[in-house]
Amino acid sequence: MDRRTFLLQAVTASFVTGVASQVSATSYFFQPAVDQLLFDGINRVKDHAKKTGLEKSHSPAILAPISAKSGEPFTVEIMVGENLHPMGPSHWIEYIELSIGNEPAGRLEFQSRGFMKPKAVFTIAIPKDAAPSGKITLVARQRCNLHGLWESSADISIT
């Protein structure tokens, strides 16, 4: 009797966790083959003065004002790649999402058909009480089916 079948019989709840210890991040069975390291965590630009090619093509670029008045709408533009990342059935950006600190604000989801470019413009307004310190952090994330999850962020003042 293998371990999972055993667990299935042993537990009342009749479920087993699949996070079995034999699975490690280095043994994922990916199709197609990708660089496994990119899927281990959240990718960010390491040195802004010396970006790698992958960082240039995948890090979300955030276009936002330095400061905004509380309650007043402003736009946050997020682009994937300094030159826009390609979009097509075999290689595409699944979504661009924006959080205000750890609070999710919205997510633009793309179909893989390729009509859309990986660029989003969000219009947001921050109430005074959401920025008690006078600052918030805009956090932009995107996921590429071949190159994993990427994040960048920018602090802005709320006056």
Place this chain on the structure above:
Amino acid sequence: MDRRTFLLQAVTASFVTGVASQVSATSYFFQPAVDQLLFDGINRVKDHAKKTGLEKSHSPAILAPISAKSGEPFTVEIMVGENLHPMGPSHWIEYIELSIGNEPAGRLEFQSRGFMKPKAVFTIAIPKDAAPSGKITLVARQRCNLHGLWESSADISIT
């Protein structure tokens, strides 16, 4: 004059790219305060024999068969937490998503109102040519608004 102020004055549109180098992960302005380290990467159970409380309550548990026939549907059940994680406006699971290796398959998105429990059952079928090695890796991810992104995975054989 810092770089962003300079840009702000230089461009007509009065916007700046925010991926400025002065922003580091340790200076996010979160509201409410959370453990910043949880937002630095993808959280996974470190030692399955000795899970922490946070790992028990946030790691996606995967219930899946050990092997499946190619082309035949089977279910993959994913639960957030050994006891289901609470759901409500101030603390909730935003989504549960399933990928087949690096290929996204589907995502169950929850409203924060709290009607839904953080549990998903997906019915999937893997064609032969998607598992050339005879194995695939099921990758389950969820994100909690206060405790970040969590992932677990399980390999299954496709015969």
Place this chain on the structure above:
Amino acid sequence: MDRRTFLLQAVTASFVTGVASQVSATSYFFQPAVDQLLFDGINRVKDHAKKTGLEKSHSPAILAPISAKSGEPFTVEIMVGENLHPMGPSHWIEYIELSIGNEPAGRLEFQSRGFMKPKAVFTIAIPKDAAPSGKITLVARQRCNLHGLWESSADISIT
């Protein structure tokens, strides 16, 4: 000069609002060709005693208990089609969503690659104050890229 051309010349941004009156539902330019009438509204089974083929293959089937205790979790299973609808890049179910009355509860989004079957199992719990009348309506919706939006519903008692 039509209204849009006029606006085009009048505004600096060289863009126009497209909700112009000359566009009617019967003139959509679809690719590929589909039955336009299916996209005019929300499709529902017209006569449960005599379902059409399209109704059988597209109406969401809801499996749910007749009554549930307030606060206690129960499952709601939703399938697209009495025999599951096919899933593939050219014809697929984009999502299955569940609302509690008019309140959205969750949405399962599918990729068009075809790994997933159009079936969802949601686990929900209804607090007493969300069912002041002692009843709620489960509303299931799905959208097919070729056959439009479909809805079905079921009332259940909350005791």
Place this chain on the structure above:
Amino acid sequence: MDRRTFLLQAVTASFVTGVASQVSATSYFFQPAVDQLLFDGINRVKDHAKKTGLEKSHSPAILAPISAKSGEPFTVEIMVGENLHPMGPSHWIEYIELSIGNEPAGRLEFQSRGFMKPKAVFTIAIPKDAAPSGKITLVARQRCNLHGLWESSADISIT
């Protein structure tokens, strides 16, 4: 034995369709009370020369060029309401989505917390072979939790 329990026992597949005939659109149990008629179909502006208040506040306004070159990116701006619709936990716009004819292109999903305004800017490019007739229809949809699904559309030429 009630009808659904009976069905549960009678069918091999052990599920029942919940679209039981006793449920009609006029008997939904909504919480809070809303105008049921708005949830019966897809709402559109009826007479562009004489919009009602609800049409003004809920119909998606599309800002797009009259024509575009195939393969060249252009922006499509979609706003909910001539004056932007309010966003907050009890009344909000769940999403704005854009389709190219019947083909979904992308969807911007909003959290109900209220940081975001119901406005989206999509950047799209239409390949020649997706517009064999030389025209495409942009279809914008949004759903309001209290006032249902709304759609508007605009034809543009692809040269």
